[in-house]
Amino acid sequence: MNVYDVTIIGGGPAGLYSAFYSGMRDLKTKIIEFHPQLGGKINIFLEKMLWDVGGQPPIVAHRFVENLIEQAMTFEPTVCLSQKVNLIERQNDVFVLTTEAGEVHYSKTVIIAIGGGIFKPIKLEINGAEKYEMTNLHYTINGIERFKDRHVLLSGGGNAAIDWAVELLPIAKKITVIYRNEELKAHEAQIKKLTQHGVDILLHTEIDALVSNAEKTAIEKVVLQQHGQQSTHSFDEVLVCHGYNREVSLAFAEGLQPVRLENQLFESQGQCKTTVPGIFAVGDIVSYTDKVYLLVGTFQDAVLAVNSAKAYLEPDANSYAMVSSHNEKFKERNQKILAKV
Ligand SMILES: Cc1cc2nc3c(=O)[nH]c(=O)nc-3n(C[C@H](O)[C@H](O)[C@H](O)COP(=O)(O)OP(=O)(O)OC[C@H]3O[C@@H](n4cnc5c(N)ncnc54)[C@H](O)[C@@H]3O)c2cc1C
Structure with missing residues (x-):
């Protein structure tokens, strides 16, 4: 012993x-x-x-x-x-x-x-989503350079999510923030930075499905749901900040x-x-x-x-x-x- x-x-x-x-x-x-x-x-x-x-x-x-x-x-x-x-x-x-x-x-x-x-991060409840964690589905940022010149879909409206969106402003090519509720729950000053930079903020919006690339290795498109309507968009990186x-x-x-x-x-x-x-x-x-x-x-x-x-x-x-x-x-x-x- x-x-x-x-x-x-x-x-x-x-x-x-x-x-x-x-x-x-x-x-x-x-x-x-x-x-x-x-x-x-x-x-x-x-x-x-x-x-x-x-x-x-x-x-x-x-x-x-x-x-x-x-x-x-x-x-x-x-x-x-x-x-x-x-x-x-x-x-x-x-x-x-x-x-x-x-x-x-x-x-x-x-x-x-x-x-x-x-x-443990709260993950997307979408079948098969975990396989994209090796490529372009993220639950936090480990190495911000990865997001350089990328179009990032950020799902979440709390402080952690919006803080990441602000950090990404000088790095990413474009940021789209989606949140399922009617208003973001983060600090006002941080939200203001996003709006001043013209970040797309879609409220009442959630990820409905992930569409993979031909090799089935990464997410190529994301199906969003807003007020019951579905629409499909292309993103380079998907960052999900739904809390822990x-x-x-x-x-x-x-x-x-x-x-x-x-x-x-x-x-x-x-x-x-x-x-x-x-x-x-x-x-x-x-x-x-x-x-x-x-x-x-x-x-x-x-x-x-x-x-x-x-x-x-x-x-x-x-x-x-x-x-x-x-x-x-x-x-x-x-x-x-x-x-x-
Ligand atoms: C977003 C955020 C920002 C922060 N910013 C700052 C800051 O700027 N300045 C500052 O001073 N503080 C900051 N803090 C607070 C700081 O991070 C914490 O005070 C500090 O991490 C506490 O350290 P800890 O070792 O007590 O706990 P933790 O950092 O929580 O570490 C506990 C560890 O125990 C492990 N563990 C738990 N249960 C078990 C188990 N049963 N068996 C084995 N392992 C287990 C966990 O996996 C974890 O690794 C921040 C916290 C957060 C969440």
């Missing part, structure tokens, strides 16, 4: 920074993430700019994620991707985590970093249930401790007075939770890690980095 000191459920910003800090505290660490990639919900806005992370000049989100991951890997934690933790039990002093596929992980402590949960379903389920064995509040948030007893000793919660899934649900908040939670885990495992250890500027752990790495400067 390979028992870890700390197992972190969720590889978003809170989980990634917990992994780094856990390494700083000499704890044998594992991260388990549902998605095939790390980064958490930043993966749904990879092309957006981040301005409000301390000490970080404006940075495009995908670059920020790369930095987070690089830092998280400093002490080489074990990373398990594409695994959803379903159940947490305890055998003697060890927590047993079982995934949806039946893999079992053993750990002396657990840090729950499941954030807003597992985000999120799943925050996590089962606990009887007698091991940490207190969860509204929205399934774990109640912190201070220092990111849940009501179950040895189980900690960080980031967007924890609740305490004055909690900050932003990236900066996730970092503080990570430090608190890891220090709590260290104290749980080694009650005589220092209550926090030696600061990095004076930490011998980094001496060799610093020399290598400084040699390159």
Whole structure:
């Protein structure tokens, strides 16, 4: 039985920074993430700019994620991707985590970093639509250059949809926005940008069918339905922003249930401790007075939770890690980095 000191459920910003800090505290660490990639919900806005992370000049989100991951890997934690933790039990002093596929992980402590949960885009309910996801049907933008000089059909009228339409304005050849309701639900200033640029906005309109190209590899035309009338149009790219379903389920064995509040948030007893000793919660899934649900908040939670885990495992250890500027752990790495400067 390979028992870890700390197992972190969720590889978003809170989980990634917990992994780094856990390494700083000499704890044998594992991260388990549902998605095939790390980064958490930043993966749904990879092309957006981040301005409000301390000490970080404006940075495009995908670059920020790369930095987070690089830092998280400093002490080489074990990373398990594409695994959803379903159940947490305890055998003697060890927590047993079982995934949806039946893999079992053993750990002396657990840090729950499941954030807003597992985000899954709400997809088109059209038979066979999934095959176009390899080509020109998108549920988010991963690489805005792909849309350069393309005619984009964007389906959706909420903030996320309209923000993407605005981002595409200087890139795309043409944008057509369709929305099934009678008015867009996004910020007025953003809608104004679209109307000023002459973007076609069709209300009461939905995608009815997708017509493939001759090779059946990509969407060539889209059948739209407006007020019961069908019309067929050609588009190069189809971007569907109908929101996300999120799943925050996590089962606990009887007698091991940490207190969860509204929205399934774990109640912190201070220092990111849940009501179950040895189980900690960080980031967007924890609740305490004055909690900050932003990236900066996730970092503080990570430090608190890891220090709590260290104290749980080694009650005589220092209550926090030696600061990095004076930490011998980094001496060799610093020399290598400084040699390159
Ligand atoms: C559109 C948008 C824009 C934002 N912009 C900003 C911004 O500009 N500045 C800022 O500071 N903050 C911003 N935020 C907030 C920021 O993204 C979050 O505060 C941050 O991502 C929270 O990190 P987290 O690690 O707690 O959760 P998440 O990022 O949600 O990561 C949780 C991870 O846990 C995984 N997971 C969930 N359940 C399981 C399970 N059972 N097993 C395994 N893995 C699981 C998920 O797949 C996910 O990868 C924005 C959020 C959104 C939605």
